[in-house]
Amino acid sequence: MKIEARLEELGFVLPAPLALPAGARLPFPWVRVHGKRVFISGHGPQQPDGSLAGPFGKVGAEVSPEQAYESARLVALAILGSLKRELGDLDRVTAWLRVFGMINSTPDFTMQPAVINGFSDVILSVYGETAGAHARSAVGMASLPFSIPVEIEAEVEIDG
Amino acid sequence: MKIEARLEELGFVLPAPLALPAGARLPFPWVRVHGKRVFISGHGPQQPDGSLAGPFGKVGAEVSPEQAYESARLVALAILGSLKRELGDLDRVTAWLRVFGMINSTPDFTMQPAVINGFSDVILSVYGETAGAHARSAVGMASLPFSIPVEIEAEVEIDG
Amino acid sequence: MKIEARLEELGFVLPAPLALPAGARLPFPWVRVHGKRVFISGHGPQQPDGSLAGPFGKVGAEVSPEQAYESARLVALAILGSLKRELGDLDRVTAWLRVFGMINSTPDFTMQPAVINGFSDVILSVYGETAGAHARSAVGMASLPFSIPVEIEAEVEIDG
Numbered sequence: 001m002k003i004e005a006r007l008e009e010l011g012f013v014l015p016a017p018l019a020l021p022a023g024a025r026l027p028f029p030w031v032r033v034h035g036k037r038v039f040i041s042g043h044g045p046q047q048p049d050g051s052l053a054g055p056f057g058k059v060g061a062e063v064s065p066e067q068a069y070e071s072a073r074l075v076a077l078a079i080l081g082s083l084k085r086e087l088g089d090l091d092r093v094t095a096w097l098r099v100f101g102m103i104n105s106t107p108d109f110t111m112q113p114a115v116i117n118g119f120s121d122v123i124l125s126v127y128g129e130t131a132g133a134h135a136r137s138a139v140g141m142a143s144l145p146f147s148i149p150v151e152i153e154a155e156v157e158i159d160g
Numbered sequence: 161m162k163i164e165a166r167l168e169e170l171g172f173v174l175p176a177p178l179a180l181p182a183g184a185r186l187p188f189p190w191v192r193v194h195g196k197r198v199f200i201s202g203h204g205p206q207q208p209d210g211s212l213a214g215p216f217g218k219v220g221a222e223v224s225p226e227q228a229y230e231s232a233r234l235v236a237l238a239i240l241g242s243l244k245r246e247l248g249d250l251d252r253v254t255a256w257l258r259v260f261g262m263i264n265s266t267p268d269f270t271m272q273p274a275v276i277n278g279f280s281d282v283i284l285s286v287y288g289e290t291a292g293a294h295a296r297s298a299v300g301m302a303s304l305p306f307s308i309p310v311e312i313e314a315e316v317e318i319d320g
Numbered sequence: 321m322k323i324e325a326r327l328e329e330l331g332f333v334l335p336a337p338l339a340l341p342a343g344a345r346l347p348f349p350w351v352r353v354h355g356k357r358v359f360i361s362g363h364g365p366q367q368p369d370g371s372l373a374g375p376f377g378k379v380g381a382e383v384s385p386e387q388a389y390e391s392a393r394l395v396a397l398a399i400l401g402s403l404k405r406e407l408g409d410l411d412r413v414t415a416w417l418r419v420f421g422m423i424n425s426t427p428d429f430t431m432q433p434a435v436i437n438g439f440s441d442v443i444l445s446v447y448g449e450t451a452g453a454h455a456r457s458a459v460g461m462a463s464l465p466f467s468i469p470v471e472i473e474a475e476v477e478i479d480g
Contacts, residue, residue, distance in 0.1 A: 024273060024274070025273075025274070025277060026273055027277060027280045027281065027284060028259070028280055028293065028294055028295065028296040029293055029295065030295075031295065032257060032258070032293060032294060032295035034255050034257055034317065037257070039257055039258045039294075039295035040295060041295040041296050041297060042296070042297030042298070042299065058267070060463075095354050097352060097354055097357070097359055098352070098359045098475075099348070100297075100473075102297075102299055105462045105463045106462070106463070107302075107378070107462055107463055108463065109463050110463055110464070110465055110466055110467050111465070112463070112464070112465045113344060113345075113346055113465050114344070114345070117345060117347060120347045120348055121347065124347060133348065133349055133352060134348055134352060134359075135348065135349065135350075135351065135352035135359035135360060135361040135473070136346075136348040136361050136362070137361060137362030137420075137422075137471065137473045138362070138465060139362065139422055139461050139463075139464055139465070139471060140461050140462040140463030140464060141299050141300050141301065141302075141461065141462055142265045142266070142267055142300040142301055142302040142427075142461075142462040143220075143265045143266070143267055143268065143269050143270055143272070143299075143300030144270070144272070144299055144300060145270055145271070145272045145273050145298060145299070146270055147270050151297065151299060153260075153295070153297045155258075157354065184433060184434070185433075185434070185437060186433055186456075187437060187440045187441065187444060188419070188440055188453065188454055188455065188456040189453055189455065190455075191455065192417060192418070192453060192454060192455035194415050194417055194477065197417070199417055199418045199454075199455035200455060201455040201456050201457060202456070202457030202458070202459065218427070260457075262457075262459055267462075301459050301460050301461065301462075302425045302426070302427055302460040302461055302462040303380075303425045303426070303427055303428065303429050303430055303432070303459075303460030304430070304432070304459055304460060305430055305431070305432045305433050305458060305459070306430055307430050311457065311459060313420075313455070313457045315418075
């Protein structure tokens with residue numbers, strides 16, 4: 001349980017499963033495992049109790065880039081929480097592959113990479129430079145569900 | 161031909177290949193098969209004759225969430241039509257893996273998941289909870305080609 | 321070195337590695353190789369010296385569709401440059417699989433496919449219709465990093 005120990009060392013706490021916003025129905029799994037391939041659904045930032053974490057709104061307007069960096073860190077922890085529930089042990093993740101970072105952006109916000117660094121920094125600090133390395137895009141969306149400022153989907157690999 | 165029988169049972173009709181809008185040139189396949197991996201290009205909603213299906217415009221303005229849910233259902237049928245033409249038999253799809261749902265959104269529309277449920281509901285009703293399960297994101301785009309309200313790309317697996 | 325010869329024949333020059341805009345930190349690789357799978361991070365258009373290439377801004381406003389087509393061609397060359405540096409030899413790419421084309425769009429710009437054709441045309445002219453074929457989406461983003469007009473991520477396969 002090396003990754004768990006690393007999380008504890010860094011003081012990272014993984015949130016509870018997403019507490020669905022009122023009226024929402026999400027007929028898909030947060031993590032889809034198929035052989036060694038693991039597809040991670042789009043996650044938002046969560047509070048420790050599993051509810052969505054604010055601030056809500058658009059980066060470049062209601063949400064500052066610094067706040068959005070923190071939101072992206074929370075998305076990383078939410079995804080690690082989903083992976084742990086699905087896989088049992090986070091050590092099973094042998095390689096991060098693709099990270100797609102989506103920022104709820106005003107039309108003139110252009111610092112998407114600095115926001116998604118919050119996600120990459122968590123993953124690299126936990127998994128290290130080899131297993132944690134990932135191809136990445138960081139781009140501006142017109143809007144995101146429930147007005148979350150950041151949503152991230154990803155693909156990782158596990159040992160057969 | 162279990163999937164075909166299921167489609168008939170549900171009354172689902174797969175549309176003809178996309179009738180390209182005037183002036184458009186699309187130099188790529190709707191489905192890219194490589195070994196067991198099948199990549200599905202971004203599809204919009206189609207009418208049975210293959211032309212793009214309205215309503216057109218932005219969800220949150222000209223297009224209601226309920227209308228967009230129906231559009232997402234039509235996208236599912238369009239994708240199943242492309243898969244059938246490429247694979248010959250829809251039973252060859254053994255697992256849905258990743259679904260990326262894009263909604264042509266106003267900046268303040270935030271119910272993207274409810275829209276893309278139209279797609280997930282069709283896939284789950286046809287393929288069932290095991291093969292049909294998929295990781296998913298549902299997000300708001302600034303604009304989509306030809307003003308379609310919904311576009312979806314996906315990856316599935318087939319038997320070798 | 322068939323692909324290199326083809327590039328020379330076509331007069332295509334691959335740019336130097338991206339010269340990072342001032343203040344930017346990008347803690348991820350441009351290309352993530354894992355076994356036979358190769359994930360390509362989101363790339364923008366680059367000048368031969370590696371700096372980002374204009375015009376900058378939104379397609380449908382400051383940037384014309386024709387200019388954006390040229391930007392998409394430059395993205396293809398930037399990606400080929402990254403692949404060459406990572407793989408050593410561009411002949412190792414045996415199949416293009418997925419191309420995700422993102423256009424910095426005004427809310428009413430709807431010709432995204434015509435823009436991303438600039439990318440597809442380069443890849444098909446270099447790799448041919450078989451290895452170069454790719455599933456594709458071309459969609460409108462609210463904003464992109466550093467105001468680039470086009471960003472593209474992709475997945476390709478290499479020989480084991």
